[in-house]
Amino acid sequence: SWMERPAYSYQITTQTAMDTEPAVVSNGEESGHDDDDESSAEPDGSLGKNVVTEELRDRSDRKHGAPTLPDHHPLPAGVLVSTVYGDGKIVRFRQSDMSYVVEFPFGTGYLRPDVVLSTMTPTEESSYTKQLMAGDSSSLGRKDDVLCIGTQSLYLFFRLHQILIRRLNIAKEMAYKVTKDETLATLVEQMESSSDEDVGRKRYEAFLSLVYALVDGGGNTEGGKYEDRVRCLLGHGAYELATMDKLLSHILKNLQTMGHDEVMQNLLQLHRRHKVMKPEAFRQEAAYLSEGENMFAFQLCQLPDSDKKVLHIEYLGVIYEGDEGDESVDTPVEIPPPKRPRHAKN
Structure with missing residues (x-):
């Protein structure tokens, strides 16, 4: 049998991660430094013109749960949507x-527009x-x-997504x-804040604002400015992040x-039919x-006694059993109806 209960044999590994609330970032000309407010008003404005920095906003006056999409056009009633809570x-x-x-299927939800991922x-x-x-x-x-x-x-997308994360x-x-590394104090951009954690x-x-700019630009950079900016933010040890533009370009092309x-698309419809x-x-x-294409099986499993999940992937090869006689022993079924033409005629 194939793809049977693979999560039971998975060894759980622990990894530490710091929980921080994401702030609003932009690719504008504002700087994250408090002392840059006066210099940004100077006529030449050459410093930081092409530098992506974070934009600080006062969250105190924003209503809790308020949407962050400024020009949102509501979707009509009856449209199927995919959300972070399901379809x-x-x-x-x-x-x-x-x-x-x-x-x-489990009830009624009241969701902000940014929680709705796409229509279906x-x-x-x-x-x-x-x-x-x-x-x-x-x-x-x-x-x-x-x-x-x-x-x-789909296999390539999951692999590229893993590399991105x-x-x-x-x-x-x-x-x-x-x-916290004093040896890099003179090599990286200094940011003023009340604590090291905030810095x-x-x-x-x-850095995320740089990534967003790459996505908006289709993964293209101008003259190595991204690599220079990453080195300025994270030091020379960030060499592995220098090819993020190429990674995002591959992901976008694969999508x-x-x-x-x-x-x-037919396989996605099949997955949705098999509730x-x-x-x-x-x-x-x-x-x-x-x-006749090579197929992969993907099984997402909940780890025992944990809130984590693991994705198992198995290469199936060509599983089409149509034209030529196959000696594999499978349960016989009735011949399926002929496929509809790929491009419908008017």
């Missing part, structure tokens, strides 16, 4: 507190899916596990470490590839939709 349907938008009323297309029903699920008695080792099958582009963790660790937070948020991959997971039925229909 749901918009009931209405309340102008009084600028929040969405969203209907979830309705899931198409399939008689073939119902047929396979009716004849399948298999199940995952645990009900909380999430299983999906995807193409190589690792580098962000490196940047955060270095932001706090550089502040580390400001330094990390300034575009996934968005235009019809096989990947009650039947692994063998899921794999058989995925094989039918794979069209």
Whole structure:
């Protein structure tokens, strides 16, 4: 059997992380220094013109939970959306507190606009899916596990995302470490604050503003300015972060590839149709939709006695069993109906 209860054999490793509230950052011309207010008003303004710095805002007068999106256009009622709490349907938008009323399978939620991640297309029903699920008695080792099958582009996305998170963790660790290292005092940009922890937070948020600027620019930089700015913020030890622009460029290109991959889109629809997971039925229909491409299985598992999760990946290869005679022993099923044409004719 494949992908059976992998989380039980996973060894839990502990890692420390500092919980800090993210501040609002921008790629404007303001500086995070208090003593830069007077110099920024000078005519030439050459210093810091192309430098990305954090923008400090007074949070005391902001209402708790108020949205941060200035020009938000509400989504109409009935639209399916993906949120940080799961998939749901918009009931209405309340102008009084600028929040969405969203209907979830587990109840009704009142969400800020920045919690709504994206809109979703309705899931198409399939008689073939119902047929396979009716004849399948298999199940995952645990009900909380999430299983999906995807193409190589999905595998690359998860790997690139893992590298991105690792580098962000490196940047955060270095932001706090550089502040306390006296040997680097003359090599990095100095930031005034009441405590070392606050300086580390400001330094990390300034780095995040650089990352946001790279995303807005499609991962492109001008003449190595990003690398120079990172060295100024985090010191010479931040060499591993120098290629962040290339990493983000690969991630953005891979996301575009996934968005235009019809096989990947069909597999996403398949995952949404299988609300009650039947692994063998899921794999058989995925094989039918794979069209001879190499497939990967992804299983997200909750670690025992922990609030952490681990993603297990297994290479399945070509699982399509259509044209040529295959000697593999699988449970026979009825021949599925012919696929609809890829591009519908008007």
